[in-house]
Amino acid sequence: MSAESTTVNYPEEFKGFAVSDPKEWSNPKLISFSPKKFDDEKDSYVHIEVETNGICGSDLFVIKNEWSHNEMTWKKGSYSPKGQIVGHEIVGRVKYASPLAQKNGYNIGDRVGVGAQCNACLDCEQCNNHREQYCSKSNGTYNSIYPDGYVSQGGYASHVSCTTHMCFKLNDIKLESKYISPLLCAGLTVFSPILRGIQGALADKRTPKVAIIGIGGLGHLAVLLAKAKGCEVTAISRGYSKKEDATKMGADDFIAMSDENTDWSKYNRQFDLILNCAASTTSLDFSKLLPSLNVQSNFVSVGIPEKNEVLKLYPVQFLRNGCGISASLLGSKDEAYELLKLADEKNIKPWIEEIPICSEGVHKGVQRLSDGDVRYRFVLTDYHKFFGTGK
Amino acid sequence: MSAESTTVNYPEEFKGFAVSDPKEWSNPKLISFSPKKFDDEKDSYVHIEVETNGICGSDLFVIKNEWSHNEMTWKKGSYSPKGQIVGHEIVGRVKYASPLAQKNGYNIGDRVGVGAQCNACLDCEQCNNHREQYCSKSNGTYNSIYPDGYVSQGGYASHVSCTTHMCFKLNDIKLESKYISPLLCAGLTVFSPILRGIQGALADKRTPKVAIIGIGGLGHLAVLLAKAKGCEVTAISRGYSKKEDATKMGADDFIAMSDENTDWSKYNRQFDLILNCAASTTSLDFSKLLPSLNVQSNFVSVGIPEKNEVLKLYPVQFLRNGCGISASLLGSKDEAYELLKLADEKNIKPWIEEIPICSEGVHKGVQRLSDGDVRYRFVLTDYHKFFGTGK
Structure with a gap:
């Protein structure tokens, strides 16, 4: 000192x-x-x-x-x-x-x-x-x-x-306070779109299927919280380096985006939500991701992109399953309390x-x-x- | 003959x-x-x-x-x-x-x-x-x-x-049959996203505000049907040639996209839904449209774009109001019957x-x-x- x-x-x-x-x-x-x-x-x-x-x-x-x-x-x-x-x-x-x-x-x-x-x-x-x-x-x-x-x-x-x-x-x-801290920004930021994204599946009385892109500060909490909400979780990362950790966090499946052998056809219309926790969207292959969304489901970004980042999309890809892309900012007070209660009950x-x-x-x-x-x-x-x- | x-x-x-x-x-x-x-x-x-x-x-x-x-x-x-x-x-x-x-x-x-x-x-x-x-x-x-x-x-x-x-x-x-015909494809195609797009406003007990881009076959029905559902409707067209017609259809407000004097700031966070009835999205100015969406509201396309059309977006524009863009395909059987009942009751x-x-x-x-x-x-x-x- x-x-x-x-x-x-x-x-x-x-x-x-x-x-x-x-x-x-x-x-x-x-x-x-x-x-x-x-x-x-x-x-x-x-x-x-x-x-x-x-x-x-x-x-x-x-x-x-x-x-x-x-x-x-x-x-x-x-x-x-x-x-x-x-x-x-x-x-x-x-x-x-x-x-x-x-x-x-x-x-x-x-x-x-x-x-x-x-x-x-x-x-x-x-x-x-x-x-x-x-x-x-x-x-x-x-x-x-x-x-x-x-x-x-x-x-x-x-x-x-x-x-x-x-x-x-x-x-x-x-x-403990040290476990609550990361929930207050990162946790709430991923929890809010998860809550909204799984409503349709719950209304249909199905287990919601959620894909999480980017297993980092935001993404690892998204895996933990989606599992706590009873979802089937697919972790999506660039390579395989985080596969073991993602599995320990509870992910049921893992996709390495860089692996060209991945059979994306089996994910056709599978995900009720794709939550993008990576800051950038420009490196993502939307021709694979958008068809993987269930009908009327969304790709939601929570990372904050650079001011001048440009995203190129083919509008025709949205039509087949009526999917969408959007962003989500933090969460509400109600959602924060719901998150804190869930984390406490499940000891997350x-x-x-x-x-x-x-x-x-x-x-x-x-x-x-x-x-x-x-x-x-x-x-x-x-x-x-x-x-x-x-x- | x-x-x-x-x-x-x-x-x-x-x-x-x-x-x-x-x-x-x-x-x-x-x-x-x-x-x-x-x-x-x-x-x-x-x-x-x-x-x-x-x-x-x-x-x-x-x-x-x-x-x-x-x-x-x-x-x-x-x-x-x-x-x-x-x-x-x-x-x-x-x-x-x-x-x-x-x-x-x-x-x-x-x-x-x-x-x-x-x-x-x-x-x-x-x-x-x-x-x-x-x-x-x-x-x-x-x-x-x-x-x-x-x-x-x-x-x-x-x-x-x-x-x-x-x-x-x-x-x-x-x-009469001749009035029912256009409702069955064009009408249902615009009615389905209108029904979903106004749910949030209705839950908040507000009059839904809907903007319709493209006053043509699809768009004119969207104006008629959104009005029939009690919405406040803004018609958006390239120029002013369809303003009189849009007003007769019931539009409460009209924006000519080509008019550089339009004060878009007054539309900030106004629309619970922007329904794009134009086939193409590439000529639209999303820097004006996206901030005009209410929080967690969507820009929804129903026109069918050409196969190779590319859309350029700035992801950061989605974050401030948590808005999204998506597409919608036709409508369901339930929605079709709801539409037919509404059209009949209101003599659309x-x-x-x-x-x-x-x-x-x-x-x-x-x-x-x-x-x-x-x-x-x-x-x-x-x-x-x-x-x-x-x-």
Whole structure:
């Protein structure tokens, strides 16, 4: 440990690992910062003392500034830190709850979780119909500007402050925090389209058949969760290197896309859902995938493609089975609670590698994730020890 | 009338207008032919004496042989005619009903209708779940080879023989046959995706908003039927030439795609369904259309694109609202009956131009449809007069 002081002078300051220059993305620096100001009379909000936080591919996109053609968002901020703290798979304890938050059932000491979305208006068509993830007034847990000019800050930090609107209560969940973290963004992101994709099969009283493309951070959770929902799961990967792991996760079948001997005809109209967990769609062979979809079923992407990626399709391929392609963004509050209950009941443990939080740990986590050297999710731990919190 | 004998020697022969060479597509020739042989002990089938038949774009694809890289299908036929009779918007009366057909409630003199699909296995996953249009053992009303080698023949003919599986009973329908004909293929093709596309809005207890691209044979029915289902309808056309008609059909709003002054921002997340009734998708600007879709809503194509048409998409455009693109093929038996009931109750009259059937009439119909000179659907009529039937 360096001479840098890691102890936090709460509640005036939070501390966290920030990137201020995309060139320095792999070396987030420990900084002290002021939390977002909420209004105790109007806002239902909490301060969360972080315990664990998963490292997500989105973190890389933001600290490398790859999603935007502009400068990093923090430069547009007002009283927020001069840099960006990422992390949106946050589990921790409520350290402060505003009067409205207490009225909403959030109390000091409660274990809570926050995923990639930390706010929603609760008053639009989407919020009123349980699709808060598409609320156009929502805020992302980091890299998102509030009306007061503050840029939201994530979970590579001692504390996080946010409204309770998308803050999930975990008091009834027995699963350890380190296993809950990856469920909050990656897990929910794959769970939402699985729930929707298997409705038709369940209505037909069949076992749903789901194919998962890309066995990584998102995909391995998709295999675990689809199995937990009773699906027959086919894992699809480039080669065979992940076959053994996929089988251990519960996959019933495995396809290596690069294997030219694969007999795709046996998959004709088989899948009620093909969930694409790979970031890119351009390397996929849709002439094989689309006929493998059951009638009126969908190929759904959850990975976030590069801004300029172009996909070429033959419209005539959609007609024979009335299939579709679409995308899915995060999940709703209801779906998050359903996921947490399922994971707890079935004791679902994401395949994680723990990294105690510190400058070197954060560096190692983002660098190895960028190198693809992760099986299958990093979770930052030991927050109390590092920040002197948890007392 | 020429010296050609038009009287039919039923039941030994049927007569109809056939194309044997794609070069002669615009001049179907009157021929005499043997009907498909069914088994009176096993098959529930009927002979229908045709009254009216709509002219559909699919008819052109088949007689011009544009859907296939091979020779015309009739050349592979056994005892079927040496040429192809098209037409799959058939309304007529039962002239013969097999014992099983009678058991199923089809009796001589009953008015019945047949659309683009004339058969289904009734025993597969799709048939068992009310999606007969995707039955992989089904037959098209024309240009489709039966197991016994007969190539199915359509409604530009005195009679049609087919199973009762997709033959709709019309005794309870008051609408005139000429108005029912276009509903059986074009109407059902647009009605099926409308029914599915508006489910979400109805679940949210909102008035569904539907956009219809391409105000032609399919599109004009989509406007009429979406209005009949209580939707708010936006008609989308290339220019403004069809604006007046679209308004008369009931469209609440109109967008000319070629008008660069259109303010697309006001359509952001507006449509619960964009139904593409144009054959091609390549000329459409998806950067405008996809953001106009409501959350988790779909752009659905019902036109049949050319075999080699390529569509370029930016996957990132799907993510913000979780939208999708898909295709839809015909409709189910249940949907057909729902459509017929709705059309009858609301007295929906497709905008048709009647053409009395004869060599010159058939020629004029297919030629003008090919030239785009139709507003909005041709229906062949006066069958009894021409063929000496109806007695």
